[in-house]
Amino acid sequence: MKKLTPAEENYLKAIYHLLEEGPEKVSTNEIASLIQSKAASVSDMLKRLAEKELIDYKKYHGVSLTDSGHKTALHIIRRNRLWEVFLVEKLKFNWDEIDTLAEELEHVNSPLLVRRLDEYLGFPKFDPHGDPIPDEFGELSSKPRIVLSEVRSGQVGKIVAVNNSSAAFLKYLDKVGIYIGAKVEVLDTIEFDGSQELLIDGQKKVFVSKEVSANIQVMLHPA
């Protein structure tokens, strides 16, 4: 368990996020695209990560995380999300401004610092985008979630997370009044394109494309 470089940590995190989508292998190109680099650079890094036994790698056939790599990724994500909470809760950043900052802060790797920060923030379970924060053993608390685009007309839920943390998307949500914790009712779903009319907090009507609703996670109201 030696110290990793920022680049190695970024790659591990990228692989983790891609695996989260479902597949049990991720490709070089997918990683390159997510991390904004070139396939050749990824190949190179994969060799190093495999050498350190953080990933399982068979040339030309994609990678997955070893147990050690998985655990490491969760630690990095924990730091990332705790800093995101700090930036929003304490420093009053907007949720669309914290990405690049947390992307740097996450690499300061001190177990004591992380524990103190966690404590200081009141042991938050979710980050500002609604994503769960792993505990120090890598355990994730999860809420039962369903993607908004799959909620049927008439159903009511609460927005718990977003799948896309780009500034453009988050700013748009701010503008139309959608936020984590908001109550949402699906008033109507257009069959043609899957767009929906929503009622936010029982007062504001919003019309969103499927592009948007597919990036919003909802917890259905038990009722």
Added chain:
Amino acid sequence: MKKLTPAEENYLKAIYHLLEEGPEKVSTNEIASLIQSKAASVSDMLKRLAEKELIDYKKYHGVSLTDSGHKTALHIIRRNRLWEVFLVEKLKFNWDEIDTLAEELEHVNSPLLVRRLDEYLGFPKFDPHGDPIPDEFGELSSKPRIVLSEVRSGQVGKIVAVNNSSAAFLKYLDKVGIYIGAKVEVLDTIEFDGSQELLIDGQKKVFVSKEVSANIQVMLHPA
């Protein structure tokens, strides 16, 4: 004013601190020793920093900071000291544990982050070691200071800073009850070795070597 690497920032800061001691040029070896590297590495880095016009460098004749380098160094120091305040004030770290953490955090360079952090901390003017925090224009507030080893017997002052931030020194101060803000009276000074008997806060007697007192800064009581 392009973005600097962490290594470049560390070198600039080192040069700044060495110049602070008085001389108007600092040597390659002094830098190497402070930064725990080798003279050859320093030579190499000096070339790069000179190229970027952050230092004035004539081979074999030492370096000084340009205006731009000086300003940059103060920005780095500002970040370092603000994070130190954060670690002590908010995360309850002891003043002997913050060095390496602040050494990493200082490289996260976002003007907005620094401004928000400063605001959040209540615009502190001094860090936990008593060192002044430059404002965003690089201005330093300073208190009139005198080194404790030069305070004469009978004089009374307040401890305002330490010249040495090593864990060993700070832990020692903790142990004997010396802290920033403490009232100190010099009861006696031994002519032979310059050691002193002190009275801390009017109650605790402490005997310190000159080695120690030369690393403590005092503000004399105007009386």
Added chain:
DNA sequence: AATAAGATTTAGACTGATCTAAAAAAAAAT
């Protein structure tokens, strides 16, 4: 099954940061 298309890896180069050992320059000592 052969070929074309696409994905991935390798080869080779570059930058930044570091080191050791050798060369060169400056400072100190004779």
Added chain:
DNA sequence: ATTTTTTTTTAGATCAGTCTAAATCTTATT
């Protein structure tokens, strides 16, 4: 003014991380 010592720079390596271009492997299409 030489010689010796110390300091500093250069030469040459190495490692991490990245890239472009070329080679190679896999997969899809005829």
